[in-house]
Structures are given as C-alpha cells and as structure tokens.
Amino acid sequence: AFQWERLEEDIKKKLKDTEKTEHVLEKVKCILKTPGKLNSVKECRSHQMGDRLYSTSLRLFFNTPVLADVIFKIQGASVPAHRAVLVARCEVMAAMFNGNYLEANSVLVPVYGVSKDTFLSFLEYLYTDSCCPASILQAMSLLVCAEMYQVMRLQHICELYIITQLQSMPSRELASTSLSIVSLLKKAKFHNSDCLSTWLLHFIATNYLIFSQKPEFQDLSVEERSFVEMHRWPSNLYLKQLAEYRNYVHSQKSHCAMM
Structure with missing residues (x-):
C-alpha cells in the first residue's frame, strides 16, 4: 500500500490490457483498504465485490489467474497459483521456489503423485487455512x-x-x-x-x-x-466369564420346580 504507484505500474506492464488492469487494481484496493477510487461500500459493490468488501482473505485469489505467477500442471489441467502465498505457507514450496531447483525459474510446474481434486484441496488450505x-x-x-x-x-x-x-x-x-x-x-x-x-x-x-x-x-x-x-x-x-455366567443361569433355571 505504501508503494502503490510502483505496484500499479507493475500490474499495467504484466497485464497489458487497460480494462483488466483497472479491474485488478480496484480489487486490490478493496483488499488492502487503500485510499483511491474505491472509498465507499457503494463503489465497491458497484464492482461486484458484494460481501467481500475490504476482505483480507486470500480466498479471493485461490484458483484464479489474477496476479498468478506460477501454473501447476496436474492430470492435464492447469491450476494457477501465487508464489508469495505458497512460500509463506509451505516450507517445501519455499525451498522449491527459492532454491536451486528448476521450479525456481519456471512458470509451469508439473505435479505428480496426487489427483487434481486433492491438490486443489491442498492449495485451498494454503490460501484459506481451512x-x-x-x-x-x-x-x-x-x-x-x-x-x-x-x-x-x-x-x-x-x-x-x-x-x-x-x-x-x-x-x-x-x-x-x-x-x-x-x-x-x-x-x-x-x-x-x-x-x-x-x-x-x-x-x-x-x-x-x-x-x-x-x-x-x-x-x-x-x-x-x-x-x-x-x-x-x-x-x-471376559468371554470365558460370560460363558460361565450364562451356563450358571441356565443351570439354575433347569433346577426350578413348580410349587
């Protein structure tokens, strides 16, 4: 939020589309509570933010290409994600993206050994803590x-x-x-x-x-x-004692005589 101009410039360079840039910037302003075009509930709702106004939840960015800088390839599908979130929430991914691994300089990262649904649930936990x-x-x-x-x-x-x-x-x-x-x-x-x-x-x-x-x-x-x-x-x-008790009860009944 303190380097808004630089962030705005970086987003413009990355998206290269005025309409998308404005949409993303307005979302980010709502999330960061940054003074700007969206200062009121009415204005945020007009941009379809609804109940998510001023929400700081990372759920907004889960499984969305908005500002994504890494794409996982799993079972033929593409799953967008954000390195900053992954590095902050998972030590293995922090080592993977910051170390001397191929993933550190690659946008496409293949995933093996798990299904797409399972991996999506895993990413959802990293983004939402639920x-x-x-x-x-x-x-x-x-x-x-x-x-x-x-x-x-x-x-x-x-x-x-x-x-x-x-x-x-x-x-x-x-x-x-x-x-x-x-x-x-x-x-x-x-x-x-x-x-x-x-x-x-x-x-x-x-x-x-x-x-x-x-x-x-x-x-x-x-x-x-x-x-x-x-x-x-x-x-x-226990079973032995239970059997003995049942035999005892049965024997007592067999000895009963009518008066």
Whole structure:
C-alpha cells in the first residue's frame, strides 16, 4: 500500500490490457483498504465485490489467474497459483521456489503423485487455512499430500477428521462398510502418520468381533496382530466369564420346580 504507484505500474506492464488492469487494481484496493477510487461500500459493490468488501482473505485469489505467477500442471489441467502465498505457507514450496531447483525459474510446474481434486484441496488450505474433506478417503488422500509437502497442521486436521468419522460410525455400519480400515492403517504408517496409525490399531482391537470376521484382518502384520490380540475387546477372559455366567443361569433355571 505504501508503494502503490510502483505496484500499479507493475500490474499495467504484466497485464497489458487497460480494462483488466483497472479491474485488478480496484480489487486490490478493496483488499488492502487503500485510499483511491474505491472509498465507499457503494463503489465497491458497484464492482461486484458484494460481501467481500475490504476482505483480507486470500480466498479471493485461490484458483484464479489474477496476479498468478506460477501454473501447476496436474492430470492435464492447469491450476494457477501465487508464489508469495505458497512460500509463506509451505516450507517445501519455499525451498522449491527459492532454491536451486528448476521450479525456481519456471512458470509451469508439473505435479505428480496426487489427483487434481486433492491438490486443489491442498492449495485451498494454503490460501484459506481451512479444510473440509468430503469423505474419509478424500481426507486420507489429502493427508498424503500434506505429508508430501510437510504441512503438519493439515496432516493433523485430516487425522482428526478420519478419527471423528470412524468414531461416529455405528457398529452395524462398521460391519457392512466396504472401507478397509486395515488399508487406512497401512497407508497411515507408510506416510508417517503415527497418531492416526496408533489410533486405528486400537480401533481394530476395541472392535475385535467386527474386524476379526473381515477378510482384511488377515492383512495385519504379525506385530499388528499380536497387539490387537493383546488389547482386544471383548477379551478372551471376559468371554470365558460370560460363558460361565450364562451356563450358571441356565443351570439354575433347569433346577426350578413348580410349587
């Protein structure tokens, strides 16, 4: 805001279009609360800013070519972004764009190993600091992407989402779901999600009667199976005592006589 003239000149050179330049400048003025053409609510609304008047949220620039200086190529699609935001929010990208890597001097940056939707969700988090996965599988994919770029807070958010969703699942739904908890466990371990992998192992153990009947139970490693058997619920001791109690009750009933 203190170097407005220089910023205005840079934008004009970059866009080379008077109409687009004016549109961008007026948006930036609203965001920065800079005195200028847009000093009132009425004027900002006239430029379709609506409820976003004087908003400092970076959501305005998420997935938009406005002032974008890098384009990610993923699954044949182009996703525009802004280096300043990425560098400020992600240490891996800061090293990538500031170091001796090809990305430092390239506008087009290819992305591998994640889907377009997952990467868009990842970028949305960087711009907005919020994350709303639509499913457990989507949260796991986002967790993998977060681990890839070492964004630990996003990884913890995804862990919490998965744990919350599984905890709220009724036993009947848990027994019939096609979602493989063991596969989630394996993936969490592979991507260094210690909190989630530890919780999933306990979750399998405390729902032993459900998971022991599933084919995926056989995919547990020897070490994992040993842990589950040791911490299982209901335990063998409990089942033994329950059987003894039922036998006792049945024997008492058989000895009853009519007066």
